[in-house]
Amino acid sequence: MHIPFRIISLVPSLTETLCDLGLHTNIIGCTNFCISPKFISKTAKIIGGTKNPDIDLLLSLDPTHVIVNDEENTTNDIQTLYEHARENSFTVIKTFPKTVFDSTKIIEEFGKIFLSEKKAKQWIQAIENEFNKLQEIEKLNLHYIYFIWRNPWMVAGDQSYIAYLLSLIGLNNQIKTSQLLSERYPKLNESMSIDFLKETDLFLFSSEPYPFKVRHISEFFQTHNLGMERFLLVNGQNLSWYGTRTLKALQYLARLKKQILDLKQGGK
Structure with a gap:
């Protein structure tokens, strides 16, 4: 019916x-x-x-x-x-949602409410399988800043879903915030010390909500007198969308880890 x-x-x-x-x-x-x-x-x-x-x-x-x-x-x-x-x-x-498990709970809830439990269970199983695979890989233990906007420079703090996902491959967010919604994506503090930026292993620039290009990234590094050997453009949809997109996110994280290792190797 x-x-x-x-x-x-x-x-x-x-x-x-x-x-x-x-x-x-x-x-x-x-x-x-x-x-x-x-x-x-x-x-x-x-x-x-x-x-x-x-x-x-x-x-x-x-x-x-x-x-x-x-x-x-x-x-x-x-x-x-x-x-x-x-x-x-x-x-x-x-x-x-704040974690992978919150994301699968949404899928489960939608399956029950909208009478699509069979498909929901298939997606949840696929996500859980990918999550388990990711748990087995060696973690990176690197510190990063994740940019989401320009003019002003805005970043994702450590209480965000983005930060949770990146932590699954051993990335540690340099930007510490409270759990308040209004503070989770702060403006980058322009008065922060150059030492703080130099201690950051990775500068990640997202494809959304701001569509960063290399020229924008170059602007940031020139303004702060930093070399450009420590940045990556990353897929913002995979790292900020949830629900069934979590499956692609987990698969993407494994590829992102390899990109980061290649970057670090090239920077030696």
Whole structure:
């Protein structure tokens, strides 16, 4: 029997996850940042960005479920959706994964809610297998700074999901923050000592949300009088998306470790 779920996802990685669970026809709305799979922007109504969704348009679509995330969406929008949920008879599913296991719990939850448990179990098993493989590799024990934005320079702190993933291959985040949402992705302190930067083994520049190019990276190193032998461009989707993307993330981490070792070898 077909159950007419009408899902709106305000979280790009979870839009992808729903599609991977075979629920693409049930997604009636998503954000303009929901770019995977590519066809979803043609089959679902675009209702704005993750930080500025059109709530009135969202409500007009008569959803049964709205998926949000504490980092991706604003506290005000999430609260507004909760306030409308009872009156408009939809369920808000709030997420905030911090580990691989949190990510698989989301997949499990979606499988149960949206009657796609078989596919959910397959994805979870594949992720767990890849996670176990990663546990067996030798760890790097290197210190890094992970850039997510330019003008101003912004970085991912040690309480982020990104930092958790990178720790699985032995990378230690130089940027220490509290667990407060407002502090997890701070501006780089321009007054930090040159010694602090020189003690950083790796400077990782993400492909998103800011699409870093070599010229941007060169700008940073020139400004801080540093050589450019310690940087890598990294896949931001694999390192910040969750849900079913966690499988690709774990596979990517194994490849990233090899890239880092090659970089260190070349820098000798």
